Amino acid sequence: MDDLKAKYLTQIADAGDEAALEAIRLAAVGKKGEVALKMRELGRMTPEERQVAGPALNALKDEINSALAAKKAALADAALDERLRSEWLDVTLPTRHRPAGTIHPISQVSEEVTAIFAEMGFAVAEGPRIDTDWYNFDALNIPGHHPARAEMDTFYMHRAEGDNRPPHVLRTHTSPVQIRSMEKTGAPTRIICPGGVYRADYDQTHTPMFHQVEGLAIDKDISMANLKWVLEEFVKSYFEVDGVDLRFRASHFPFTEPSAEVDIRCSWEGGTLKVGEGDDWLEILGSGMVHPKVLQAGGIDPEEWQGFAFGMGIDRIAMLKYGIPDLRAFFDSDLRWLRHYGFAALDVPTLHGGLSR
Ligand code: 2NL
Secondary structure, three states: OHHHHHHHHHHHHHOOOHHHHHHHHHHHHOOOOHHHHHHHHHHHOOHHHHHHHHHHHHHHHHHHHHHHHHHHHHHHHHHHHHHHHHOOOOOOOOOOOOOOOOOOHHHHHHHHHHHHHHHOOOEEOOOOOEEEHHHHOHHHOOOOOOHHHOOOOOOEOOOOOOOOOOOEEEOOOOHHHHHHHHHHHOOOEEEEEEEEEEOOOOEOOEOOEEEEEEEEEEEOOOOHHHHHHHHHHHHHHHHOOOOOOEEEEEEEEOOEEEEEEEEEEEEEEOOEEEEOOOOEEEEEEEEEEEOHHHHHHOOOOOOOOEEEEEEEEHHHHHHHHHOOOOHHHHHOOOOHHHHHHOOOOOOOEOOOOOEOO
């Protein structure tokens, strides 16, 4: 019996894993194990022999079981030690770089402008960027011979051979959206149309795609006085100043009569723009009373209704607000340079709700 004990305790001590331990357990103290076989021999012994062998076998069984349990615990400890040795994190390592995205400045300025006009009751209207030349030109009283319709100024879509319909164009302003809106909702109406527009132009202050916001207010007795108030409110809110002088300069657009270009009082101290003070004037938009022919094209009776309209370049007013010198910079894929101009989300309402930031 001492042989048995020595054999199994040695095997247990040498076992390398739990599977080996289980095999030893079955062979030693399992139902058909060696100790069980010995127990069966007890029946053939004399009572005296049995009195010695019985307790000894039970003791052997207990001893093997506790050796198995101890070894199992030791193996688990060793496995844990090994995991702790191999699986570790250096929490002092610097973090990985995670580039942070920001809303595009053009998108943000669009939203700022939209939010300001929304407070004055203007709804947003949107429409196709590819439109017929009727919506883009004719409806706006821009005749066939007008230079804006020349190929060097406008992108014309290709027509299949034999298709003799007038060409579609990439819209050169968002005005066609306003014509479509007039047709759809009639008068009275108050809308703004922000969006991308296209002209065949490329230099420091022109890109072939740029962004515009146009506004339109039509009612029974809308006048240039209403236009002036709306624009004043807009400029004060957008440039975050308490007051500003506006200057209306007589101008000409085919779609308005009379027409005016609007300047705001400003100064250029040390190269930075200050709105509302100083002796300089800065042009920010074009405007006027909607031409009767344009109302008519939109299905609105000019004998009954009148309205004002205006248009401004979003990219341009974004450049002015943030002091960005080259329009082309907006359309580079990498906008990290913008931080150098102090561009940051502003504490003004946006369409996404709440404050932008
Ligand atoms: C400019 C000038 C302007 C309009 C746009 C407009 C639209 C309709 C009817 C009448 Cl549907 N007018 N839009 C009017 C005056 C000026 O834009 O220099 N934009 C950058």
